[in-house]
Amino acid sequence: MTSLSRRLFVTGLSAVGAVPLLPINSHANGTQSVLRATTSTAQLTPEGYPRTDVWAYAQQGAGSVPGPAIRVKAGERVSRTLLNELPQPTAVHWHGIRIDNAMDGTAPLTQAPVPTGGEFDYDFVCPDPGTYWYHSHNRSREQVARGLAGPLIVEDTEPWLGLSGAATRELILVLDDWLLNEDGSIVEDRWDDLHAAAHAGRMGNTGTVNGQSYPEFALRPGERVRLRMINFATDRIMPIRLPDLSPTLIALDGHPVAPRSLEVLELAPAQRADIVVDAPATSPETTSLLVDIGRGNQVEFASFRMEGKPVQPSEENVRPLPPWKTLPKVDLASAQNQPLLMNGGAMRGIDEAIYQGETMDFRELTSRGMAWAFNGVTHGMEEPLFVARLGRTVRMELVNRSAFPHGIHIHGHHFTVLSRNGVSAPYKDVRDTVLILADETVELAFVADNPGKWMIHCHMLSHQATGMMGWFEVA
Numbered sequence: 001m002t003s004l005s006r007r008l009f010v011t012g013l014s015a016v017g018a019v020p021l022l023p024i025n026s027h028a029n030g031t032q033s034v035l036r037a038t039t040s041t042a043q044l045t046p047e048g049y050p051r052t053d054v055w056a057y058a059q060q061g062a063g064s065v066p067g068p069a070i071r072v073k074a075g076e077r078v079s080r081t082l083l084n085e086l087p088q089p090t091a092v093h094w095h096g097i098r099i100d101n102a103m104d105g106t107a108p109l110t111q112a113p114v115p116t117g118g119e120f121d122y123d124f125v126c127p128d129p130g131t132y133w134y135h136s137h138n139r140s141r142e143q144v145a146r147g148l149a150g151p152l153i154v155e156d157t158e159p160w161l162g163l164s165g166a167a168t169r170e171l172i173l174v175l176d177d178w179l180l181n182e183d184g185s186i187v188e189d190r191w192d193d194l195h196a197a198a199h200a201g202r203m204g205n206t207g208t209v210n211g212q213s214y215p216e217f218a219l220r221p222g223e224r225v226r227l228r229m230i231n232f233a234t235d236r237i238m239p240i241r242l243p244d245l246s247p248t249l250i251a252l253d254g255h256p257v258a259p260r261s262l263e264v265l266e267l268a269p270a271q272r273a274d275i276v277v278d279a280p281a282t283s284p285e286t287t288s289l290l291v292d293i294g295r296g297n298q299v300e301f302a303s304f305r306m307e308g309k310p311v312q313p314s315e316e317n318v319r320p321l322p323p324w325k326t327l328p329k330v331d332l333a334s335a336q337n338q339p340l341l342m343n344g345g346a347m348r349g350i351d352e353a354i355y356q357g358e359t360m361d362f363r364e365l366t367s368r369g370m371a372w373a374f375n376g377v378t379h380g381m382e383e384p385l386f387v388a389r390l391g392r393t394v395r396m397e398l399v400n401r402s403a404f405p406h407g408i409h410i411h412g413h414h415f416t417v418l419s420r421n422g423v424s425a426p427y428k429d430v431r432d433t434v435l436i437l438a439d440e441t442v443e444l445a446f447v448a449d450n451p452g453k454w455m456i457h458c459h460m461l462s463h464q465a466t467g468m469m470g471w472f473e474v475a
């Protein structure tokens, strides 16, 4: 038996046979809690339909989708030992946390993937309050689609909830999109579907909120509630409507914004928004969370029922969240300019790009399973896109020459969106993931204040897997 086949055999054995024997409580008496990545089932379809086999995170008991909500206060540490009980190597990325590079979970750039039966100690500070999430960052197109993601909530150290104009309570709403067969199982034979990846990505056929089909949330008439909304979908952009709830945006990707009302909230994969809603005091009794699934087709993902003792509606303007005091100010006058050209995909393709050191035309690239490029390099993991000196402001012009939108995520930093198509952005939102439409140019800036190797990639995970990824170094 060769070592490779023996390894596969052992891997297969541990995946099905040895998992219950893993010392899952070995850390229970220490200070480090455990986060298991494991197999589980979930009722993603309505009650009465079969349960779905998923991969899921667990802290105690069975794995769940979404994974258990991890909550800390700003400035506190998250400490979890990842135990991999999956049949594949994995790693956990803590999306949006301005984290110590070694803890960023981006295999293989910042750590080796954790093999089946292996473990890895994650231990890091969460400096900034807000709504975040954690998810697999190894084979993430498949592993996130199988369910490996959970909310990470960093609470402010200053009070907000319950103050005048603020909400009186909060709900986490995780929106997701699953591609299921009729028997409720996840479609497994299309993980490397290049046709989908060269278009808008792997689109699901089943929407869930907090892992359920069409859940109903109770609101008291007149009450003001904070919704922490997260898009867990691998590829689907979700334009969200909350009719009758007068939504007011208060934060994007964790960072506060000056409160502003909005009609449609567009959440790209991985993006978060904190919204304040005012439940109607009298009518209607029910309302919906609607997602536009294309061509103006509004689908109800969840509903809200007004019930219980009415609350005196708040007459006050929505109270802003306390500002972050942790982000260095960008210095555009001395900025390092870094263009990022995005191209590829169906309809337009690429004349040529470098893949694994070889220049190829689009046909050759697609024969290798690649379809996208940054700055003429596809799946560019060999060399950094750029190197920035620690503390330097980086100004990036992201140019989308493809026929599809992309949600670009920069690891380890939050950036300010300066302009779109040359027009100064009215709000100067601070984000970690920005949606760039076809033929759009977005200019952003951040202070490269976090040393290490940081990924920059499209968070349409089908695009990432087929070439739209790279990294930069801060040193």
Ligand SMILES: [Cu+2]
Binding pocket: 405, 406, 407, 458, 459, 460, 463, 464, 468
């Ligand atoms: Cu993309």
